Amino acid sequence: MTSLEPISELKLEGITKRFPGVLACDGITLDVRRGEVLALVGENGAGKTTLMNIIMGLYRPDSGTISVNGEVVQFRAPGDAYARGIGMVHQHFMLVPNMTVAENLAMGLKDLHHFMRLDIKGAAKKIREVSERYELPVNPDAYIWQLSVGEQQRVELVKTLCLGARLLILDEPTSALTPQETDDLIERLQRMASELAIIFISHKLNEVKALSDRVSILRHGAVVFNGHTANHEPSELAALMTGHEVTLPRNEGSGGQGTPLLSVRQLRVRGDRGNLALDGLDLELRAGEVLGVAGVSGNGQREFADALAGLRPVESGEILFQGRNLANNTPRQIIDSGMGYVPEDRQTEGIVPSFSVKDNLILKDFASKQFSRLSYLSRKEIDRNAEQLKERFDIRCPSTSTATGSLSGGNIQKVILAREIARGPKALVAVYPTRGIDMGAQEFIHSQLLERRREGIGIILISEELEEVMNLSDRIAVIYKGRILKVLPAVEATRERLGILMAGLTDTDPPPAAGAPSIPAAGAAHE
Amino acid sequence: MNKQKVIFGGTVIIAVSLVAALLVALVLLAIGASPLATYKTILTGPLSDLFGVTEVLVRSVPLLLVGLGIAISFRSGILNIGAEGQIQMGVLAATATALALPHLSKGFLLPLVLLAGALGGAIWGGIAGWLRARLQVNEILSTVMLNYIAAQIHTFLLRGPMLDPNELETGSGTPQSMRLPDASFLDQIVPGTRLHTGLILALVAALLVWVLLWKTTLGYRMRAAGAGAKAARYAGIPVERYLIIAMLLAGGFAGLAGAVEVTGVHHRAIEGISSGYGFAGIVVALFGMLHPGGIIPSSVFFGILLIGADMTQRSARVPANMVLVLQGVIILAIVSGQSFLRNPYAQERLMRWLAGLAPWLFKSKKGVQP
Numbered sequence: 001m002t003s004l005e006p007i008s009e010l011k012l013e014g015i016t017k018r019f020p021g022v023l024a025c026d027g028i029t030l031d032v033r034r035g036e037v038l039a040l041v042g043e044n045g046a047g048k049t050t051l052m053n054i055i056m057g058l059y060r061p062d063s064g065t066i067s068v069n070g071e072v073v074q075f076r077a078p079g080d081a082y083a084r085g086i087g088m089v090h091q092h093f094m095l096v097p098n099m100t101v102a103e104n105l106a107m108g109l110k111d112l113h114h115f116m117r118l119d120i121k122g123a124a125k126k127i128r129e130v131s132e133r134y135e136l137p138v139n140p141d142a143y144i145w146q147l148s149v150g151e152q153q154r155v156e157l158v159k160t161l162c163l164g165a166r167l168l169i170l171d172e173p174t175s176a177l178t179p180q181e182t183d184d185l186i187e188r189l190q191r192m193a194s195e196l197a198i199i200f201i202s203h204k205l206n207e208v209k210a211l212s213d214r215v216s217i218l219r220h221g222a223v224v225f226n227g228h229t230a231n232h233e234p235s236e237l238a239a240l241m242t243g244h245e246v247t248l249p250r251n252e253g254s255g256g257q258g259t260p261l262l263s264v265r266q267l268r269v270r271g272d273r274g275n276l277a278l279d280g281l282d283l284e285l286r287a288g289e290v291l292g293v294a295g296v297s298g299n300g301q302r303e304f305a306d307a308l309a310g311l312r313p314v315e316s317g318e319i320l321f322q323g324r325n326l327a328n329n330t331p332r333q334i335i336d337s338g339m340g341y342v343p344e345d346r347q348t349e350g351i352v353p354s355f356s357v358k359d360n361l362i363l364k365d366f367a368s369k370q371f372s373r374l375s376y377l378s379r380k381e382i383d384r385n386a387e388q389l390k391e392r393f394d395i396r397c398p399s400t401s402t403a404t405g406s407l408s409g410g411n412i413q414k415v416i417l418a419r420e421i422a423r424g425p426k427a428l429v430a431v432y433p434t435r436g437i438d439m440g441a442q443e444f445i446h447s448q449l450l451e452r453r454r455e456g457i458g459i460i461l462i463s464e465e466l467e468e469v470m471n472l473s474d475r476i477a478v479i480y481k482g483r484i485l486k487v488l489p490a491v492e493a494t495r496e497r498l499g500i501l502m503a504g505l506t507d508t509d510p511p512p513a514a515g516a517p518s519i520p521a522a523g524a525a526h527e
Numbered sequence: 528m529n530k531q532k533v534i535f536g537g538t539v540i541i542a543v544s545l546v547a548a549l550l551v552a553l554v555l556l557a558i559g560a561s562p563l564a565t566y567k568t569i570l571t572g573p574l575s576d577l578f579g580v581t582e583v584l585v586r587s588v589p590l591l592l593v594g595l596g597i598a599i600s601f602r603s604g605i606l607n608i609g610a611e612g613q614i615q616m617g618v619l620a621a622t623a624t625a626l627a628l629p630h631l632s633k634g635f636l637l638p639l640v641l642l643a644g645a646l647g648g649a650i651w652g653g654i655a656g657w658l659r660a661r662l663q664v665n666e667i668l669s670t671v672m673l674n675y676i677a678a679q680i681h682t683f684l685l686r687g688p689m690l691d692p693n694e695l696e697t698g699s700g701t702p703q704s705m706r707l708p709d710a711s712f713l714d715q716i717v718p719g720t721r722l723h724t725g726l727i728l729a730l731v732a733a734l735l736v737w738v739l740l741w742k743t744t745l746g747y748r749m750r751a752a753g754a755g756a757k758a759a760r761y762a763g764i765p766v767e768r769y770l771i772i773a774m775l776l777a778g779g780f781a782g783l784a785g786a787v788e789v790t791g792v793h794h795r796a797i798e799g800i801s802s803g804y805g806f807a808g809i810v811v812a813l814f815g816m817l818h819p820g821g822i823i824p825s826s827v828f829f830g831i832l833l834i835g836a837d838m839t840q841r842s843a844r845v846p847a848n849m850v851l852v853l854q855g856v857i858i859l860a861i862v863s864g865q866s867f868l869r870n871p872y873a874q875e876r877l878m879r880w881l882a883g884l885a886p887w888l889f890k891s892k893k894g895v896q897p
Contacts, residue, residue, distance in 0.1 A: 309761060332763035343761050352755030363751065363762040367744045375744045 007085040007166045007197060008034045008069050010055070015064035017050055017221075024050040026221040027064070032167070032214075037189070037198040039208040039229065041241055042218035043438035044408040048201050051218070052169050056081045056088050087165025089156045091172045095144045102127060102140040105159050123162075130161045134192050150181030154188075167197040174207060175436050178296045179466055179499065186211050203241065203438050205234035206467075217241050242440040249447045250471045251290060251490065258287035261458040262427050267317035267327075269303045277303035279482040280317070285427060285458040290449065292473030292490070293462045296502050300482035301462050302344060305431045308460075309341050310334040321427065335364055340425030340457075342416055342433050346409065350416040353405025357397050358386030360404045361419050385422075393418040394444060410441025417448060427458045434468060446472060466495055480504045536816070538881060539867060543860040550856045551849070560845045568842050569835030569850075579834060581722035585792060587830030589614070589784040589801075591729045593808025594815060594822040595736045596780030600652075601817050602740060603773030604753030604766075609655055609670025610781040611805025612677030613648035617782025619684060620647025621789050622704050622796040625711040626689075633710040640711045641728075641786045648782015649775045651677060656774025660767035666774070674805070685798055704796040713791035723791035732780065733819040740819075749773050781805060803851075807833075810854050813861050829854075 010032050017025040024047045032038040042048050053059045055066060057075030065072050068084045075081045078088070095104050102123040106112045109126075112119040124140035131138045136154045144152060153173060160168060170189075174182040189198060189211055202208055208215060209229060217225040217240045225240045238246040262285040271277030277300045285291050295301060306312035307327070308319065314327040326334050335341075343349035351360045362371050362382055371382055386400035395414045397407055404415055413433065420428060430449065434442045449472060453459055463469050469476055470493055477487045478501040485501055552562035573579040593610045600607035621644035628636060655673055658664035685702040694700055713723040740746035751759040752766040753773075759766050788800055811829050815821030836850035 311760060330763070330765070331760065332765075335763045341761065345757075348755065348757045349761045350758060352751050352758045354754045355751065359747070363758065366747050372744050376742055377744060377747060379742075 006034070010086065010167055010197065011067045011070075012051075012055070013065050013067070015051065015054060015061045015066070017047075017054060017059060017061050019050075023221050025054065025061070028218070028221075028223055030216055030223065032197050032199055034166075034197050035194055036214065037193050037200055037212040039212035039215040040199055040201045040218065041203060041205070041208055041215055041237060043203060043241060043440060044410055044436075046218040046241075047221040048218055049171060050221075052088060052171060052199070052201065055086065055169065082163050082165060085164060085166040086169070087160035087163055087167070088169040089153075089160055089171065089173060091175055093152050093156055095152060095155060095159075097145040098143065100141055100143050101138055101155050101158075104144060104155070105140075105162050108159070108163055126162050127158055131158050134158075134161060134188075134195075136161075136188060136192075148181070149176045150178070150184065153177065153181070153185060166195075167199070169199045169201070171201045172203075172436070173200070174202065174204065178464055178502075179495075180296070180503075182207065205237050205241075205439075208237065209234050219243060238439050242438070244440075246439050246443055248439075248443055248467075248471060249450055251450055251453070251474060253474065258289055258456070258458070261285050261287045261322065262460075263318075263320045265318045265320065267304070267307060267319065268315040269300075269307045269312055270315060271300075271303055276315075277482050278307065281479075281483055283460075283477055283484055283487075285460055287426075287458050288453055288456045289474040290453050290459045290461055290472050292469035292476040293460060293479050293484075294466065294469045294476055294498055294502060295464065295479035297464055299479050301431070301479060303482075304479070305341075305344065305429060305462060308334075308339070308429050309343070338424075338426040340420035340423060340428035342413070342420055342428070342430040344431040344435075344462075346412050346416055347405065351404045351412055354403055356401045357390070357395065357404050357407070357415055358382050358400040360415055361386050361389055361400075361422075363419060364423065389418040389422055393421075393448070408438075408441075410437045410445075413437055413441065413445060417445060421448065421452060425457060427460070428452060429460045429462070431462045432464070433461070434463075434465070466498055469493075469498070470495075478502055534881065539864045540814075540816075543857070543864040547853065547856040547860045550860075551853045554852055555845065555849065558845070565839050565845050565849070568839045569832060572838040572842070573831050573834035577717070578720060581717050581720035583827065583830040583834050584726055585721050585723070585830075586833045587826040588723075588725045588729045588791070589788055589804045590808055590811045590829050591822060591826035592732060592780050592784035592787065593804050594811035594826055595729075595732055595819060596652075596777035596784075597809050597812035598815070598817040598819070598822060599736060599740065599749070599780070600773050600777035601812065602753050603749040603769060604756055605656065605659060605666050605770050605773055605777075607652065607655070607670055607774065607777045608667055608809070609652060609673050609677075609805070610777070610784075610808050611801055611803070612670070612674035613651045613778040613781035614785035614788075614801040614805050615677045615681040616651040616778075617644035617648040617785030618789050618796050618800055619681060619689075619785075620644050620782065621786035622689065622707065625707040625790070626705055629708040629710075631710060636708065636710045637713070637790065640707075640790055641783060644786020644789070645779040645783040648785060649779035652774040652776075652778015652781065653771060655778075656771040659774075660770045682798065685796060689796065691795070702798045706795045707789065711790050712794060713787065721792055723787075725787040725791040728787065730823070732783075733823055736780075737819040745772070781808070784808075807854060810858055810861075814857065 012028055012030045015025050015028040028051060030038070040048055050059065054061050056078045057080050058078065066075070067073060073084060081087070102120050105127060106118055106120055106123040109123060112122050127138060127140040136158050138154050138158050144155065147155065174185060177185060186207060200208070200212055212229045215227055215229045215232070215237065216223055217237065219241065235246070264281060264283040267278050267281040268276060269278040281300065281304060293301065303312055307314050310326070310329050310331040310333065317327065319326040321337055321339065324337065326337060347353060352363065362385065365371055366377065371378055371385070383400070389395065390397070390400055393414045395418065396411050404412060407415070434445055437445070449459055449461070461469065461472055470490060473490045475487055476490055476493050476498065478485045478498065480502065481504065485504070485506060548566065555562045555565055573583050593614065597607055597610060621640045624643035625636065625640045628639070631639070651673060655666050655669040658669050659666045682702070685704060689704045691703055691705045694703065713725050716722045716724060716726065740750060748764050749769045749772065751762070751764055752769040756766050784804060785801065789796055793800060807829055811825045812822055814828070815823070815825035832850050832853065836847040839845040839849070840847040
């Protein structure tokens with residue numbers, strides 16, 4: 001499986017790829033050499049993933065050539081790309097959860113398949129070699145389901161390297177990682193870059209800045225910019241990426257003085273495995289403020305959001321919303337009480353993907369007087385509503401009859417936000433509202449949230465993007481192991497301070513040992 | 528965008544039919560029959576005279592009713608394989624009602640009998656729906672098992688409590704019920720044939736199902752529960768309730784099909800009355816893209832296949848069961864075709880191939896050039 005010769009240069013020339021109605025790649029010319037990191041930047045739908053699928057042989061280009069070390073190649077399947085030393089780590093991991101790391105590798109390595117016998121030991125040995133050489137600690141005998149997302153990411157990297165890749169394509173590798181895991185990954189990639197070539201796909205410009213040597217920006221399928229990363233500021237790159245100046249809005253006020261809207265008292269909720277995921281959580285939201293809930297994912301955020309939406313039974317405690325206890329109410333009762341909700345998984349929780357945009361815009365109100373009469377849907381009103389919201393929330397779709405699932409993540413999120421805000425809620429719970437969304441849509445969503453805040457809506461923002469939490473919040477509550485560890489005014493929050501709190505250490509505790517590569521083990525925080 | 532989808536979907540359906548026909552041709556060759564002659568008989572034989580046409584429609588009535596119910600359940604995210612059992616329960620309920628109230632006038636009795644049939648099927652479907660909604664019992668398992676139970680109840684009643692006393696007297700012992708009172712019969716549409724007003728009933732039902740699914744809030748809820756259960760739950764729709772409602776309706780339509788067969792065709796409950804409509808209805812619904820507008824032609828098409836298969840048995844000496852092979856192959860082809868439908872790359876290639884082949888299809892369309 002190892003390549004004939006180490007890959008020293010990959011060159012794309014004039015790659016064009018057309019899909020029905022869309023020019024996904026428009027004459028793209030790129031090159032990347034050994035020892036360098038090329039960042040490929042662009043908004044969702046700019047053609048990054050299509051381009052990478054072309055390199056990996058999943059799609060064939062309509063025109064243009066790919067050459068490796070100066071020799072023109074034609075890949076018909078990912079195996080061909082691997083044979084020339086090109087490997088890809090997909091955004092969504094391609095690992096079998098109930099197999100060990102070594103077994104996962106063995107699946108793809110034909111050398112290990114002997115007659116009637118699979119050489120798992122050989123796979124483990126190979127993993128150890130690679131993980132030592134590239135300083136990517138991985139335990140070959142661990143089951144995938146036991147690993148954190150960050151560790152799974154390392155497994156993917158090791159797997160790709162074991163398969164012989166020396167040019168790595170990383171498709172938004174940090175999208176599922178916590179801030180600490182992200183920093184750790186970037187550091188490791190920097191060290192690995194000297195021996196490899198890396199194409200780093202991202203739209204997080206601070207990461208691009210930290211890691212890459214050169215940057216290419218794609219917009220609408222074409223390369224609009226090539227340059228050395230060091231010479232350009234993130235804001236400049238952002239403007240090139242979106243085609244206009246991007247300044248993420250900030251919360252300049254210091255709210256938190258409004259009347260109390262929602263108070264959560266001693267909330268206890270069980271997680272999927274029966275554990276107490278929320279163990280006495282206290283929180284108070286006031287009108288006209290954004291309350292950020294920061295934390296490493298898996299500390300009870302999901303259960304908290306579910307309990308607020310009425311989708312998870314509350315074992316004990318109260319959710320007092322305008323004086324009424326919502327604990328264990330049905331989702332419908334909670335919706336009717338004036339709570340808005342932007343769920344974590346927009347594709348499956350926020351929308352019905354096969355429904356049209358206009359039908360998704362009435363998902364909570366189809367039975368209201370506005371949209372139905374005698375239980376018949378009022379199509380005219382539904383159409384009118386959709387056109388109006390499409391305009392107001394800048395939802396970019398061919399028409400409001402388009403299936404919502406076919407839109408980009410940013411536009412899906414706009415559909416959800418439009419629906420929730422148009423209902424005129426008194427409080428809004430937004431869970432990871434901009435995860436994996438491009439800058440333009442992010443800017444829009446942030447300014448929408450801040451505008452609602454000015455109108456007096458109380459907003460709970462659950463996020464692990466520290467930038468986002470610090471930019472938007474009036475106060476920040478740090479969640480750790482099912483409780484709020486501390487609530488601090490946003491003006492007093494710094495990245496470092498939040499990072500320490502998110503690791504479970506209160507301010508008085510000493511900071512974690514310097515240079516600790518990833519999040520301290522959860523147990524370290526006890527006493 | 529939508530036009531492209533229709534073209535693409537239509538092409539896939541045609542391709543699916545061709546592939547199915549080709550595969551069955553291989554089977555026909557293997558048993559020594561001529562595929563061309565067989566297909567010719569199947570497709571043209573039934574339509575060559577008025578009697579054939581009416582017989583096709585007689586078959587398509589239950590197929591249409593069952594297919595509508597299947598569409599409701601599948602659209603609501605529940606895979607109802609139990610129509611066969613639901614039909615049988617409908618047959619029994621309708622028969623029992625008609626026999627119990629022989630003196631009612633037609634205006635009362637016929638609606639009552641049809642309603643009873645629908646109710647019998649609805650209860651049988653509702654059991655599976657309730658099991659799924661409340662106890663998370665997989666509906667495929669439960670409906671298949673309920674089919675067995677219904678078949679046994681059907682056999683037991685027709686050979687025991689509901690057996691026609693005449694059969695006991697004459698000693699022939701054919702397992703069938705007494706003949707129903709005339710007041711419970713559906714009228715004939717074409718005199719001298721078996722075609723009955725059940726056809727009109729089924730067409731009205733198709734219209735109602737379309738209105739229900741796409742024009743009412745109930746239909747919206749059911750489709751939302753089926754297409755995105757999680758999102759529906761987040762939006763405050765109690766998904767479980769609509770699973771039960773969907774199964775009640777699906778069972779109701781199957782039960783109605785049973786009642787229509789009794790009151791329109793056989794005028795008594797007999798063994799084997801359903802002759803597989805419950806399973807064929809699934810194919811009809813899938814072939815009709817789970818939409819009443821597609822299920823109507825699809826039910827006629829399968830009516831033709833059924834009658835045609837009978838004819839081939841006589842003329843081309845091909846066993847009528849070949850039509851089951853054809854049905855099976857069509858299901859497989861549809862399922863593969865659907866995964867093909869979802870693959871954007873395949874879509875792109877097919878569309879461009881089509882654009883090269885038939886540019887007039889894409890006139891005034893930009894974006895796609897051969």
